[in-house]
Amino acid sequence: MRYALGVEYDGSGFSGxxxxxxxxxxxxxxxxxxxEQALGQVADAPVATVCAGRTDAGVHALCQVVHFDSDAPREPRGWMLGATSRLPPSVAVRWCVPVADDFHARFGALARRYRYRILNRAVRPALARQYLAWCRRPLDAAAMHRAAQALLGxxxxxxxxxxxxxxxxxxRxxxxxxxxxxxxxxxxxxQANAFLHHMVRNIxxxxxxxxxxxxPEAWIAGLLAARDRTLAGATAPASGxxxxxxxxxxxxxxxCEVSL
Incomplete structure (x- = not known):
């Protein structure tokens, strides 16, 4: 049978x-x-997984969707709880659903969504610092929003x-x-149909x-038209x-959280 999983993880301690x-x-x-190690222990056999979108070192996921195949007679709840009990504390399987044999976590996705959080104050964060980027310079969020609209389409x-x-x-x-x-x-x-490597962090x-x-706000449109990575800003930290x-x-x- 083929199963889909919703996986949550803190990417801080992983190489992606x-x-x-x-x-x-x-x-x-x-x-x-x-x-795969945790699922393999539950199945008592090797398990290979395919994800919706690979994340880089230090990047977190609220609901990474994964599919895998197994002949092991396990209920979805058994896969969910059994795998989570064998995973490190920074990873949890939130749900497990049987899916059609032709379901594909990567190629079946219509869109993918990312969120980037920036703490914008003079002092660096002490709490939740692994989930935030930090910028001490005052930021005009409204100007950033207006400039970003040039990237739509x-x-x-x-x-x-x-x-x-x-x-x-x-x-894309x-x-x-x-x-x-x-x-x-x-x-x-x-949100996009798909993303390039470091695309969100570079934006x-x-x-x-x-x-x-x-x-100026118009600079973003100019960068897009130039198609030249050397002209754009630095890659934002993975933590955010x-x-x-x-x-x-x-x-x-x-x-529902992953359905259109």
Whole structure:
């Protein structure tokens, strides 16, 4: 049978999502390796997983969606609780749902959502610091929001991809981007059909220059048109980034939080 999981994790202690060594071999700690080991113990057999979107080292996830196949006779609750009990405290399986044999966590997703949180005050954070970026310079969130709207639609996002990005092309459809202020926090919400490597963090890094008054709002549109990563701002820290989760057609039968 094929199952889909909703997985929550704190990425602080991991080298990202993707397993960097063969099963059974020692390697850097990754979320995928930890999850596959836990599922394998529940199944009493090796389990391979596929995720909706790989996250980098230090990036967190509210609801990463994963699928896997297994012949082991386990109820969804057994997979959920059994795997979570064998995972480190920073990872939890929130739900498990049987899905159709052709369900695919990556290729079946219609959209993916990220949230980036910036603590904007003179003093660095002491609490929840692993979930925040910090900027001491006053930021104009409204200017950042206006500038970001130039990114909406389908474009070549070469200016916002890392040189190490392995995607065959840089065209992506940015469906929503919003920048708001909530007290001392500036929050960037982004939704797209898919993302390039470091795309969100590079967009945020450029928007920070606009928010700090170092660049005009029109600069973001110019960066997009230039398709040149060397012209854009620095990559924002991983700590502020949260993968909120993907979105799938309701016919897939997944929980409402990941369904359109």
């Amino acid at each position: 999502w993707q397993r960097l060594s063969q099963p059974g071999e020692a390697g850097p700690p990754t979320v995928q390796a930890a999850l 389908e474009h070549d996002f070469s200016s916002f991809r890392t040189v190490h990005c392995q995607a065959p092309h840089a065209r 459809e940015l469906q929503r981007i919003a920048v708001t202020r909530e007290g001392d926090e500036v929050v960037v919400e982004v 945020v890094g450029s928007l920070l220059e606009v928010g700090a008054g170092e660049r 980034l949260l993968f909120v989760g993907p979105l799938y057609p309701r016919a897939c039968g997944l929980p």
